[in-house]
Amino acid sequence: MLLLASALTAGTVHAQSDNEALFSGTTRLACEALLCLSSSAGGSIGACSPALSHYFGIKKRKFSDTLSARLSFLQQCPVASQTPAMASLVQAISQGAGRCDAASLNQVLQTLKTDRRGRDYIEIGNTQPGYCSAYTGHAYTDLDATTPKYVGKPEDGGYWVEPGRYEAELVKYQAALEEKKKREREQYDSDW
Numbered sequence: 001m002l003l004l005a006s007a008l009t010a011g012t013v014h015a016q017s018d019n020e021a022l023f024s025g026t027t028r029l030a031c032e033a034l035l036c037l038s039s040s041a042g043g044s045i046g047a048c049s050p051a052l053s054h055y056f057g058i059k060k061r062k063f064s065d066t067l068s069a070r071l072s073f074l075q076q077c078p079v080a081s082q083t084p085a086m087a088s089l090v091q092a093i094s095q096g097a098g099r100c101d102a103a104s105l106n107q108v109l110q111t112l113k114t115d116r117r118g119r120d121y122i123e124i125g126n127t128q129p130g131y132c133s134a135y136t137g138h139a140y141t142d143l144d145a146t147t148p149k150y151v152g153k154p155e156d157g158g159y160w161v162e163p164g165r166y167e168a169e170l171v172k173y174q175a176a177l178e179e180k181k182k183r184e185r186e187q188y189d190s191d192w
Contacts, residue, residue, distance in 0.1 A: 023078075029054045031077040037097045038089065038138075040145040056098060070094045089140045096135025100128065102148040102160040109160075124159050126150040152177065 023031055032051035036042030043052065058073055060066045071094035074080055080090045098104075109125035128136075136143045149166045151173045152158030157180075161169040 026054075026073070027076050027078070030074050031079070034074060034077050034080065034090065034093065037093045038141045038143075040143050043146075067094055070097075085140060088134075089138055092131070092135040092138045092141075095131040100132035100135055100148070101146075102162050105129075105132070105148055105160040123154050123157075126154050126158055 022028070029051045032048065033055045036045065036048035036051055037055070039045075042048050055070060055073060058066060058069045060069055071090065074090045074094055077090075079086055081087050099108075105128065106124055108129065109127075111123050111125065112120055113123045114120055135141065136147045145163065147163065148160040149163055150158055151161055151166065151169045156177055158173070159169075
């Protein structure tokens with residue numbers, strides 16, 4: 001994170017040394033979006049609101065076009081392609097930002113399964129998609145505090161939660177799992 005801030009600051013200093021104005025307009029928004037989307041605190045900082053609103057306001061008819069347009073926006077920041085690491089950060093942000101929260105993971109990682117009795121149910125996978133791992137695990141991000149955590153096991157109704165809710169959700173999950181097992185034992189005993 002410090003490297004990213006240094007790179008962006010260096011770009012600003014360079015622009016000033018060439019008697020140019022500080023970044024402004026879309027260029028400034030793109031650089032601010034890079035900083036804000038790289039930090040776990042970014043969403044809670046008021047100064048990030050304009051850049052994040054602009055970034056998430058980029059929507060096209062096809063989702064792949066939305067991702068491509070967001071990438072193009074981020075690439076307007078001069079440091080976006082200065083090093084391979086920065087280029088990979090920009091790519092990771094464009095693919096993962098806004099798609100790696102608990103609600104999104106619970107939706108995207110659903111698989112329709114059928115139990116032994118022929119009943120359909122939804123199972124939520126416990127492995128993040130590659131684009132989330134690339135984004136949250138990038139060397140230039142500081143997203144540990146906001147990375148969702150998985151509660152339970154997929155085969156026992158596990159699901160993703162925001163990190164601040166993990167402990168409470170784990171207690172709730174374990175209680176629900178015990179209740180489910182109790183009902184299954186009672187059902188099994190009544191079938192005999």
